[in-house]
Amino acid sequence: MKAADRSRARAKLVAWFGEHARALPWRQTSDPYAIWISEVMLQQTRVETVLRYYDRFLARFPTVRALADASEDDVLSMWSGLGYYRRARLLHEGVKAVVARHGGRVPEDAEARRALPGVGRYTAGAIGSIAFDRPEPIVDGNVARVLSRLDVIEHAIGTPASEKALWAEASAWAAHDAPGTVNQALMELGATVCTPTSPRCDACPLRAWCGARRADRVDELPVPRVKKAPKEVSVVALVARDRAGHALLVKHEANDEGGLFGGDLFKGLWSVPMQEGEGRGVARELAELHGAALDLAEPRQVIHVLTHRRLRVLVHQGRIAKARGTGRLVDPDALDGLGVATLTKKVLASAR
Ligand code: SF4
Structure with a gap:
């Protein structure tokens, strides 16, 4: 998308988000630790499920230090039912590293964040943009779908070519004075309007700039990754x-x-x-x-x-x-x- 179009589209998207954003508990905080917890829980897990765990987990481990000091048994028991336990173990290692390397404060510096166990590009970008207001991109499944449709990205999801195109485009969207809002708005649009099936294009704030809609190819995009049978x-x-x-x-x-x-x-x-x-x-x-x-x-x-x-x-x-x-x-x-x-x-x- 051209920079001028993106700038107009971004303003529309942010206004839409202000009106339509769901009131989720992790949106009421700028605590990088709480945002980190929510982002790890939300990976591969539905919002409705995470809502049952997030407050309980934070009540039990309200700070980086509280989680770092907890036993692995305690952490896994609070995670029990959320699945993908490797996430919980890596989160635990990550907060221990924050205590050891950064005195218990989640680092604002992107490189230092990325160097933490379990913190990949997505989690680092979510913490950076939402908690620290830094122009760092995030690409999750929702953002990938929205951007693939907007820009008619033809590469199959998960391939190096699609990753490159998506992160480049997401970086351009996040290069703004409210990157956390823009990133969350893209995710929210993907979760509630630009859905995998039957997207509500008529209600979409980005419809005027959407290449897939213009070409009548919404149902074809994003191009799915070829899945291996389990x-x-x-x-x-x-x-x-x-x-x-x-x-x-x-x-x-x-x-x-x-x-x-x-x-x-x-x-x-x-x-x-x-x-x-x-x-x-x-x-x-x-x-x-x-x-x-x-x-x-x-x-x-x-x-x-x-x-x-x-x-x-x-x-x-x-x-x-x-x-x-x-x-x-x-x-x-x-x-x-x-x-x-x-x-x-x-x-x-x-x-x-
Ligand atoms: S117009 Fe439709 S396909 Fe395009 S971004 Fe909006 S909801 Fe998605």
Whole structure:
């Protein structure tokens, strides 16, 4: 888009945002820490879901220092249900680095922000523009859709060519005296008007400048990334209970072996014993490893879909007298104080 057009379009967009912005709690603050929390939560998670977690998380960890001093178990338990736990672990590492390197103050300098664990270009730009009013761009899925349509960007989303074009255009939009407002307005437009299907072009403040609308190509843009089918993975889970009905949970530590349970996908989370594989032999091995006796009942099946994997989990049951090593026997109805992944909750529910 030409600079003069962009300037007029930006003014229209900002006026529209002033009138139509949803009153979201993270829009009522300029605290860089609170904005950081909201942006991390919002990655790959719907606003409605984040609304249930954001205030609670900030009430428990109101400052960078409070979060940095918390145990990983506490952080993951407050995150429990939001999914993508790697985000929470990286956020935790990030705030610890803010304490160690910057005395607990989120750095205003863009380079210093980008150097924090877990802070990529998007999160750094969100904190920079919204909290510090710096002309830093952000490109999330919503912004990518709006800009792809406005400028008729033909490269498939996620390719280097599309990334380059989108970040360049977003930088031009953010080069303004209220970059945080402009960035949030672009995201809001993508979330509420320029939606993936059935965008409301008639209600759009940018319709006069929209190349896709002019060319009648709104439905074709943005060009989607070619998705790989998720990989099927077979998993055996063991729900071993004691006489009180408490189930054995173990904590996942990342190890060097990689794989689903050896990598960092579930690192730091509590779960029932699980192992990749299938068949009763695997279940017997799991039971032996944890000192449990396997029941003869047929296993139940739980399907759990992650971003790149579809897990087919066969849930075996067993009995156990006491937990070994770092395992714990936990009441399945009282998991609140523990960081427990949704998969384990589904497995426990299936074995009731
Ligand atoms: S006119 Fe339609 S396609 Fe173009 S930016 Fe607005 S809502 Fe999106």
